[in-house]
Amino acid sequence: MPGGGAGPVRWAAAVRAVCETEAVSRGDGSDAGERQPHAPEQLALIRETVRERKARQPRAKPRTWRGAEMAERLPVARVLVDKGLVHLDRFFDYAVPAAMDEEAQPGVRVRVRFGAGEREGRREGGGLINGFIVERRADTDFTGRLAPLAQVLSPEPVLTPELLGLCRAVADRYAGSLADVVQLAVPPRRARAEKQPSPRRPPEPAAPEPGGWARYPEGPAFLRAVAEKAAPRAVWTALPGPQSWADELARAMATALAAGRGALAVLPDGKSAARVDAALTALVGEGQHVLLTADAGPEPRYRRWLAVSRGAVRAVVGTRAAMFAPVRRLGLAVVWEDGDSNHSEERAPQPHAREVLLQRAVTEQAAFLLGAHGCTVEAAQLVESGFARPLAADRDTVRAVMPRVRTAAEGDAGRDPAARSARLPSLAWRAARDALERGPVLVQVPRRGYVPRLVCERCREPARCAHCSGPLEAAAEGTALRCGWCARETPQWRCPMCSGTRLRGSVIGARRTAEELGRAFPAVPVRTSGGTHVLESVPGRPALVVATPGAEPVPEGGEGYAAALLLDGWALLSRPDLRAGEEALRRWLGAASLVRPQGEGGTVVVVAEESVRPVQALVRWDPAGHALRELADRAELGFPPVSRMAAVTGPPEAVAGLLAAAQDAGLPEGAQVLGPVPLPVPEPGRPRNPGDPPPGEQWERALVRVPRGSGAALAAALKTAQVGRLTRREGPVAQVRVDPLDIG
Template sequence: MDPSARPEQLTLPGLAAPTGAGRARRSETGVPLAQVLPIARVCVDVSPPHLDRLFDYTVPAAMSESVRPGVRVKVRFAGQDVDGYVIERVDRTEHAGALLALRRVVSAEAVLSPEVASLARSVADYYAGSMTDVLRLAIPPRLARVETEDGPARVSGRQAPDPQVDEVRSHWSDIRGGDALLTRLTAGESPRAVWTALPGTGALGGWPLALAEAVRATARSGRGVVVALPDARDVERLARALVVLGIEERTAALGPVPGPSGPEEFVRLTADMGPTPRYRSFLAALRGHVRIVIGTRAAAFAPVANLGLVVCWDDIDSMHQERRAPYPHVREVLALRSEQTGCGFLIGSVSRSIHAQALVASGWARELVADRATVRARAPRVQALTSVELAREGAGGAARLPNAAWQAITTGLKTGPVLVQVPRAGYLPVVACVRCRTPARCAVCVGPLALSGAHAVPQCSWCGALAGGWRCPECSATGLRSVRVGSDRTAEELGKAFPGVTVRVSGARSAAGVIAQVPDSPALVVCTPGAEPVAPSGYTVAALLDAAVSTSHVGLYTDQEALHRWLTAAALVRPSDAGGRVLLVGDAAPTPTNAFVRWDPAGLAQRELDERVELALPPAMRIASVTGDRHAVAMFVARVALPEGGSVLGPVEVAPPEHGAHTPARAPGRRGAARTASTLEAPVRAIVRVPAGRGRELARALSAALATASAKRETGLISIVLDPKEMV
């Protein structure tokens, strides 16, 4: 007999003779191994890109019962104990040498479900990142005490049906295809849609109740739902709407799994709810206690079984963009999850993002919008007070609050609250010389000076240094004048202009913080974009000041974001037949201004998309930003095997982030690549772009180039970001 045809001598007692090239091997320490499936494939928490793969470890016999796919384990890697997740167990390995054994099982709880593991791998591949980075976003830190909870579960009290529930059916009935969406979800189908919500007043009016009805329709089919919203205020509004529709909130101990006849329940999953309630909500979904999860970015990875629908509300909001590597966007994560599981997909907003419009244009999703007559009936009257419109007022038309706006606010205060949106927070965030108007700069770091109050000393916005003896370097004047007026100064001015009227300020930097709701009594509510409180009956008037500031900067999404901020505020105003008015004050760019007056976000999104197809810009193209030392960037770009139709722009020098300035989520500094600001050489940036259809090929090419550079331990410092928000 040919010796090569004989089976190899067994190295693991009790196991059958292996077939094929791979075989299970004895642990390096000689520890007795599990009799069945003795090899565990582990995702090890290590950072180098070339190590982004699964590693094989032997399973000691003593751990065989507790080592299951999804459990947390400790393993030995490069001489250190590191964390990992068991992805699967197999009966043989392709590794040529002896294998190490698992060190210990951290918890018997299988926190990584197969679906979420597959999703994490897909997200990592889509963004040219590592799976361990994605798992940090998907799985909260472990709390052993929560895992052992077994008390009776408490849920929020059931609320009696609210009269506003009638608005649900009217909202979806007013949307073309809205009733069909609910019917298909109830029947167990999985539609994909982009929904432009109608404006609605009140804490529950408009989108919260409509979205809650879509969730309830999916739950009636026996399937799960995941809803991702921008912030905790939106989560609270949706939670209240769900309770109104009879879906209870689980708020305490895990308890037993409810029976099929029990009430439908949901949990919240947000980053600011604290470690214990967050982990409790995560386990409630993981163990099947609830099948509805609502929350912020982390909810996109919620381990809900048998998904029927995933929802991204307000995808334009910057809070949907993850701040940590590999910087995934919730919209893309949920789209990948929809493709992976075959569940329904819904993007909703009062506005329309260009990326959502691209999904509609490609046929991947259907459009859900109301006809023009319905939009005009539900929306307030919008008027743009530009310099042309105000020319007949003479010098008064150049005021920050022209006479037309003053009269509208005066009239609105007779019947309810008035909303005033200001694009900048603070008192006077930017000041200049009173004589020559040279911008006032800090003598220490050359940062901009600002005033925090009427009698405050000028202070640097970057380093915080006081500038009590400031003198203009151009004309030696010592006085300062405002260049940009913030929300605090605006509230002060309005308080003087409207004596006796209550003035409230809502914003992250204001004394009262972000206000969730205000009463219907007459008051002036001054806020920054995104911090608009809700009025139960809606605002009578909204004045959007300094409109030119919203469109004054250069960027790929300037017009889209400006229109989104305006529509978000205007959607809180009463309909035009109830006297609701919105005044846009200032000379903003004409394209978003016209779209706002017409209340046509889909039209603007389609126009922007057509222009980007012609100019080869995202989302018609998929781009990657490569930032770092000139030599390192050149080496890396040369190594990338570009897909067909790919091209490289640059490299060009880029200014490092200004001291004290906000660093965007996609700035250099990704894990595995240090910042280049500490080097003597100015950093450069190259833009790699390919047609959108070859975007995943680009991600694979970038991952391969990163792995090669990591394995060779090249000293160049680079940062790779796929789908950066801006190219400049």
């Protein structure tokens, strides 16, 4: 009692008296009612003493595993476990042992026990699993016994609050789990790289001159806004040229660095990333940026990532995984060629680099630049909605730097025997012959290999393997036929329809094309680029360069190709895909941009039907106009990007169950369910692609369409439905993909 120095006996008596008095007032039937109640003044004094003693008592620590000694300050660690199951998409609390108090900080990697004991209300068993500490707390909402952290793997704080927030936003957008996105964002640990100190950050470089940006009316203004630390957003239609776009992109990044802010550029492949890396190094010198690509190897790549995370480097050039690079004070985010499928992550939840960098630009108040020689419908949508401004050259400038584009009919073999033997229309053959006197000639072929598809010469029946029904292909002239699926050889083939034994190629690959061109131009060297053998560059001397789309090498010397032949246009335009025309134009523009201007004799011959919209856009060099017309068609049909879609794929009962649960979870108003429709059953022996049903199983696919602006509600409803079904174990699991690339 205050001032009375009450001992343990008097204190116990006082507490007992309070309890007995309260029992009398409640009338709970105890024997306290037979005792003499205390005076009101005495009860008030007892209650006050009890409150004071309780306030002076130390706060109880959470119960822990086997009574281990825990940290005194912030003894609870909230952990994100490395378990990508959507129904476990939450944080778990663990006790922090006193021995780990200093190292167990937010953002570090840890090992925890997970799995056993959850149902009994405790976390004290199970196997060890990796995770990240996201927060240190003084208390916990968990009512059971907390297990301690098993191990702090590294004191390096790799999961910063900014990176965690970005991962959470991406997971919510794509109806995925946070752990899956963190796996994409944080590279695997390499202990030796963490022990090495990062280099000291160099001083900011000087602001570069506009250079090639002066050719665009709004180009210098965009650079000024970046230099003033503003957040402009632009869709950039780059002018053709072998290296001009890389230099212009590097100048935009250097402008952000000169302003004291970070820069990040994501490119579709290592070849284009290397071009920007070289251009930026030539502009600002060594040490200002790092190159993050898979070609570097796990340990060097992690070392470079750590330099960015620690703030020693403020600029990153990389491929798809670099979209999560922890660049500090981001001032400019760039995506080059957003229509390339390499920008879409194959692992769950399959985010797209364009959308991730858009999210970062908005959240971090950074400038955003979406560049390409072409223009996707998503880029056109950004301009139409007012989110971004167009950044393009005027028509006079475009005409001055573009090559001359001509069209040739598919079936026109001409009257020249060499043109017939080379499978070229006479116009293309003459263009190649004339251009070879001035420099190299690029020949773009949509298919790689020799003859990847064969048919019966008599009845046109496709040649298939007798074992697995896979397509037969010819690896080289004079070799036995081989199955493209199971690789079994078929030395003696006979048509099952007409018993014919002679074959002809229905699809001609790059190697067969190179062989035919070598016979037509025997005095000219022929080089191939594609598949596993991609050339970075070729000499500027006369030669024929046969390449598949995206593998075109750059001629040395900076002059470009003297001509380009774009063969087999039907193979690109006839694909059963909503994006077939857009993709064909993107591939053609990429090859044609490597050709010299028409004032220097540069010529492009596209072998396709002249009246097709993508061909006309190539002739006029008007990718933005093509994208706007495609966007208008999508708007009439309600297709993305005018709307948002999600694909639900799986066994029929799983698709039906998930759609019903999503309805109960609250699909947004105006949601439409298209389908489900059955998916083709994979043929036996055929290699499976991600998302294909298992052999012998019948799967279905349904599309859920909502108006633009309701995408977040759609993702939330699908995720809630998926979590409920997994928690209740309601049958097989359906796959969910938000914003699928293919909706056919």
